[in-house]
Amino acid sequence: MLQDTPPAAKTSASVNGLASLQRYFPILEWSRTYSRLALSRDLVAAVIVTVMLIPQSLAYALLAGLPPVVGLYASLLPLLAYAVFGTSRVLSVGPVAVISLMTAAAAGGVATAGSPEYLAAAIALAMISGLMLLAMGIFRLGFLANLLSHPVVSGFISASGILIAASQLKHILGVKAEGEDLYAIGSTLLRHAGDANPYTLGVGLGTILFLVWARSSLKLFLVRRGIRRQAAGLMAKAAPAVAILLTTIVVAAADLPAKGVKTVGDIPIGLPHLVFPQWDPVLWSKLLVGSLFIAIIGFVESISVAQTLAAKRRRRIDPDQELVALGSANVLSSMSGGFPVTGGFSRSVVNYDAGAETPASGAYTAIGMALASILLTPFLFYLPLATLAATIIVAVLSLVDLDKPRELWRYSKRDFAGIAATIAITLADGVETGVLAGVAISLALLVWHASRPHAAVVGRIPHSEHFRNVRRHEVLVAPHLLTIRIDESLTYLNSRWFEDFVFDQVAKNPEVRELVLMCSAVNWVDATGLEMLEALNRRLADSGVILHLSEVKGPVMDRLARSNLLDELRGKIFLSQNEAFEKLAPAAASEGHLSKPDIVTGGAK
Amino acid sequence: MLQDTPPAAKTSASVNGLASLQRYFPILEWSRTYSRLALSRDLVAAVIVTVMLIPQSLAYALLAGLPPVVGLYASLLPLLAYAVFGTSRVLSVGPVAVISLMTAAAAGGVATAGSPEYLAAAIALAMISGLMLLAMGIFRLGFLANLLSHPVVSGFISASGILIAASQLKHILGVKAEGEDLYAIGSTLLRHAGDANPYTLGVGLGTILFLVWARSSLKLFLVRRGIRRQAAGLMAKAAPAVAILLTTIVVAAADLPAKGVKTVGDIPIGLPHLVFPQWDPVLWSKLLVGSLFIAIIGFVESISVAQTLAAKRRRRIDPDQELVALGSANVLSSMSGGFPVTGGFSRSVVNYDAGAETPASGAYTAIGMALASILLTPFLFYLPLATLAATIIVAVLSLVDLDKPRELWRYSKRDFAGIAATIAITLADGVETGVLAGVAISLALLVWHASRPHAAVVGRIPHSEHFRNVRRHEVLVAPHLLTIRIDESLTYLNSRWFEDFVFDQVAKNPEVRELVLMCSAVNWVDATGLEMLEALNRRLADSGVILHLSEVKGPVMDRLARSNLLDELRGKIFLSQNEAFEKLAPAAASEGHLSKPDIVTGGAK
Structure with missing residues (x-):
């Protein structure tokens, strides 16, 4: 809502009052x-x-x-x-x-x-x-x-x-x-x-044909007769009113109600009375x-x-x-x-x-x-229902949208x-x-999606501080360091799925000793997600892998600070994924392996 | 499920068959x-x-x-x-x-x-x-x-x-x-x-007291009498069986059923017959x-x-x-x-x-x-219901968890x-x-959260390629470039909210000419979100602001490539937010303004 500048003479209090009244x-x-x-x-x-x-x-x-x-x-x-x-x-x-x-x-x-x-x-x-x-x-x-x-x-x-x-x-x-x-x-x-x-059908079909023609051609018809474009467009909108006028006259003149054409009939004249509907x-x-x-x-x-x-x-x-x-x-x-x-x-x-x-x-x-x-x-007495229909x-x-x-x-x-x-x-x-x-x-579609999230193992794009999916980009990786980016908030819908994903990745890479969860796409962690992270930290430690977090967002961090996870966490919380990579795999950061991407990304550079 | 290595003698096909049968x-x-x-x-x-x-x-x-x-x-x-x-x-x-x-x-x-x-x-x-x-x-x-x-x-x-x-x-x-x-x-x-x-109450309360004592002290009691810790712990689990044995004997000996103590009574001897329940x-x-x-x-x-x-x-x-x-x-x-x-x-x-x-x-x-x-x-005839209860x-x-x-x-x-x-x-x-x-x-909690997402205006942390919230960190910003990181997938639940957020930010910063949506936390864009992005692109262009995207994830990009958005988009899609910053605000990237953070982040480094 746009508000004008209030007149300068008024006091600030009354201006505030006016602004809130205006709202x-x-x-x-x-x-x-x-x-x-x-x-x-x-x-x-x-x-x-x-x-x-x-x-x-x-x-x-x-x-x-x-x-x-x-x-x-x-x-x-x-x-x-x-x-x-x-x-x-x-x-x-x-x-x-x-x-x-x-x-x-x-x-x-x-x-x-x-x-x-x-x-x-x-x-x-x-x-x-x-x-x-x-x-x-x-x-x-x-x-x-x-x-x-x-x-x-x-x-x-x-x-x-x-x-x-x-x-x-x-x-x-x-x-x-x-x-x-x-x-x-x-x-x-x-x-x-x-x-x-048949009379009703005649009135109805006639009106439909007239209105369809008006919708497609009346504007052009009027423009050709010298009326300005915009005016013609607006006049074309009056076609239903014209149809009502014409059919009402025809029905009244030919006394079609006697032949079975239903009309609006008697309606009360004047304005409605104000009443509160009965409770x-x-x-x-x-x-x-x-x-x-x-x-x-x-x-x-x-x-x-x-x-x-x-x-x-x-x-x-x-x-x-x-x-x-x-x-x-x-x-x-x-x-x-x-x-x-x-x-x-x-x-x-x-x-x-x-x-x-x-x-x-x-x-x-x-x-x-x-x-x-x-x-x-009074004039509406002879208005045929077929015209209104x-x-x-x-x-x-025109409401039906097939595109x-x-x-x-x-x-x-x-x-x-x-x-x-x-x-x-x-x-x-x-x-x-x-x-x-x-x-x-x-x-249902939202839940279905949220319970089947996307997660990716990521590595660093050479000569940058940017980390992307190892399967889509040629990136630097280190054998003892696994970085997993989860592309969804950790909620009860996907915590079990994510835990499975992490353990599968760890099982596939036996030389892994450090695991970084890159949380740039984790927008919130609910209580179920928190319990999962706590369990993950303990279970990874049991199998000799240290769990770290990186790029935890402010609001998520504020909340985690109120749980036991930060005390229990074996590893560190890195501000950026690059910091984690430099600290945990300094050798790889300069000369590490390059991943071999296997997915061609449509349109992504 | 852990699977043993199959015996080497078998052919690969039968090994696969066995593995799937084992599953x-x-x-x-x-x-x-x-x-x-x-x-x-x-x-x-x-x-x-x-x-x-x-x-x-x-x-x-x-x-x-x-x-x-x-x-x-x-x-x-x-x-x-x-x-x-x-x-x-x-x-x-x-x-x-x-x-x-x-x-x-x-x-x-x-x-x-x-x-x-x-x-x-x-x-x-x-x-x-x-x-x-x-x-x-x-x-x-x-x-x-x-x-x-x-x-x-x-x-x-x-x-x-x-x-x-x-x-x-x-x-x-x-x-x-x-x-x-x-x-x-x-x-x-x-x-x-x-x-x-009173007799039933006596049996019931007696059993409860015994079981509560057994749960808290029986193990220690047994250990003190020279039984090994683990064995003592397992023996303590037999307390309910002992309670049943003792109360059954007492009830039978004192003929308590005659005094109103209800017992299990006659039950059929032997094993059940196999039948499919009536349809x-x-x-x-x-x-x-x-x-x-x-x-x-x-x-x-x-x-x-x-x-x-x-x-x-x-x-x-x-x-x-x-x-x-x-x-x-x-x-x-x-x-x-x-x-x-x-x-x-x-x-x-x-x-x-x-x-x-x-x-x-x-x-x-x-x-x-x-x-x-x-x-x-036959022995269960005299087992009192109070003991079972x-x-x-x-x-x-112990199921009631107040912590x-x-x-x-x-x-x-x-x-x-x-x-x-x-x-x-x-x-x-x-x-x-x-x-x-x-x-x-x-x-309901999930929907409520998803419809009130978090979004932040971000800038670059000095001497890094990392971008964070201007309100939480001292970061480099440029007056003509606004970068908004949305911390949620774009879905029908939050599209309207997000559109409002962007326009509010643009209205607050009249000198803005380039707007980058940093999509590192956008894990999917549904049809409603897509329509919102298309509308955003058009409306921003109308007000002289060019819309860019950065850090669009692979799966999201794959899908956007099947829409009209990429053709219609006025701005570019940058692989990394840093690339966008360097290209769109080269001066600011080296010597730009620093934001003044106003939120103290709990625990985040």
């Missing part, structure tokens, strides 16, 4: 220097984002299995909350696709879609996940989001995109289908496909796990967008403050009858491209949405296994199992 | 050179271990809630199986305290203690955990045991010792008590304490989790004992083969009507001290136990938290929750 209310920072230029840029961006957000808010409410008006409600106060508390200048908060799908999964677990209980569950989900985010922010637990690795998040988002698209096909066909996994959705769809309503311990406890997943996935998605866009303007965002901002946005969404929200990728990018300067742009968007809620709702399908297919698995396959089979398993499990068993499996898979 | 049947190795000296030593050790094992096998069966004869059955074939398959020369397999407690917990979850279903469950537990161990051995999954850190295992064993002692108090008092956690056991004991049988999918699926815990804890306990004793004679044991050996021991225990077994600490130490040379000692012990089963069973209590209190938590408190608060939580949870909710919590706590 929790970033609005205090940017609002003090808010210029007319910023105002006009923010207003332009807000208009464009509002035109995008109206169809999206209606569509994502539909995706969550909720009345479309709930989407409008979720696009008012949350935006104001983020404008006050958020540290990103351009993040656009509101309903997003993946969180709406997760809301449907969690609410569907306790009630039937369409029932008042289902709506109450969705509103409660926003409250619970909002409170969780707030708590995580206050206790600075933002690092918990790190439990999801990039491959897992990428796989989860791709699979969610496929699930979302599949779940919306029923609105395009005008049939019933349900389920939370690909098989259930697909099989019910196929069973009912014969009952497809229902049974319901809330059932929704705890779902809320946690929504909170974490929402945070991960939002912070990724915010960080990406902040970096483009050399700004920083504060993850813990972002938790507070998203938490209060969700609490307010719930209190105004909305469902869970977070920062969305596509709208934020548009907001950025449209030139938004400050979070005020989000507040203006909220005003735009409030006007829409008051003025547009079409906007969802076209939007989420990522290919890239990972090349870089690391293990990370590929992570993304493949996450995609497979999410498709096969829905989003909640998908998130859980993602965390578990990430952890 | 799976270690008996083939030691039996070929079995000498008369080894025979006599093994026999002596077997006699001593048999005298210890008879009371232990009866007592641990009681602890598991089973008829005492089941303990005898579990001490026959399993010992033979280990003699054939085991790689430790001195491990004594059979019933042990912690596994017996876990058997009681698991079997108690599906049936009432004392019922035929309970016995069937215990026998099935041995079969299932045996098959699991065999499978883990065949698929070389021995590393799974590493998921339990030393502090967690130590805490678990200590807490189990307390639980076991508490659970046996009912036999000392002659009342009823049940439960799997300390509160349940304690509260039922207190409720029934008024009904304590009962419902029962087996209920016992799966309990069996897994028994398998893993049994393996961890056994391998720790085996490795400790093997190291004393410079031998190695093969963890995967140990899994096969313990697995077949449990399968055979089950087939002969026994319950889960593993390698026990106290008996193995006695076997070692008594001079056992080969696993044949275990086989002779099995013969001794078979004779006992045939000859002693007393032997258990005195044995397990360990104190040591850990000093070394690492985090590891202390691990042992404290494991002890608390095991006492509060029983052994199964204790094991699970132990694994979870170990992992």
